[in-house]
Amino acid sequence: MNKATLQSLLEARGKRLAVAVVTELATGRQRLVKAANGQGDQLADILEQGFRLDRSGVHQTPEGEMFVAIQNPALQLIIIGAVHIAQSLVPIAAAAGYAVTVIDPRGAFATEQRFPNIDVRPDWPDEVLPEIQLDQRTAFVALTHDPKIDDPALTAALSSDCFYIGALGSKRTQGSRIERLSAAGISQENLKRIHGPIGLDIGARGAPEIAIAIMAEITAALRHDRSRT
Amino acid sequence: MSDVLQQASGWLDEGRNVALATVIETWGSAPQPVGSQLAIDGEGNFIGSVSGGCVEGAVVTEALDIMVSGQPKVLAFGVADETAWEVGLACGGKIRIYVEMLG
16 A cells, blocks of 8 residues: 555544545555545445445455455544443443543533543533534434433434434433424434433443443444344 | 554654555454454564454564565465464454555
8 A cells, every 4th residue: 555545544534534445456556435436436336335334345346356445434422421321331432442522511520530531521512513523423322311411412413414322311201302302393203213211221230231231232223234223 | 444554654654664464354253354454564563453363473474575575465364274273263264364565
């Protein structure tokens, strides 16, 4: 791989752009394809599927054996609520490869001391979220229980392509949340995207186990066929 | 593709020779998925992983050869081979790895 291709790859990652490197295995000839330009490419179908399934692989083509290396944007997790469960969720998500941002307007919660080495924002979600690219590689969880904080955040998430949206709270809390958001004009179809009560049902007890249940549900949403989740 | 490329880019900036190994195909229980990468410098230092430790040694040796020849190469490892235990895919999988010069 030449230096120009390497630089383009690293730049694309910084800008959260999906790109692929196509390598002709017999000769080592390489080219970089942006997902945005994939449609006109001679390998358009292979590229489209690769980006969608986040899957790199070798393909037989009339030009010979090609390795298509997919580089989708890094996974990111946005957590609303610098609460106890968030403290358990952050290291699990980081280990699974997610860049984590924690947002909570309550300054006493959103401290670097409670959340070392990650992006902590002591601000209102609706002020911070416009600066963050919520896309198909983003998971979003609302953990405060407080409608003043969670509702505007969920509204922003629902207007984005986040692959996972979850909200903490009992079935009753979830029910009243859906009523409020529905009254605010969000469609039933869109509201179905919210996983609530949050997390796979593994009988979790306490913050660390709830965090595992949440991370498991996020992983299922990411890796299973999207139609199954 | 992960921080391996970032690190490899840093090595290039320091003027080191660098080769890049990428898992391009796997069959059976291979420990590292397609796309996993290992960067190797001219002194045999390496970061990243292509197999969870089983074949890294052999890949590093090939990478050092490629830094001399400049020619990329596809390597294959698997249990079908009698010597597989020595190359070391004890997990029972098969993998193909593409090794190329960087820079």
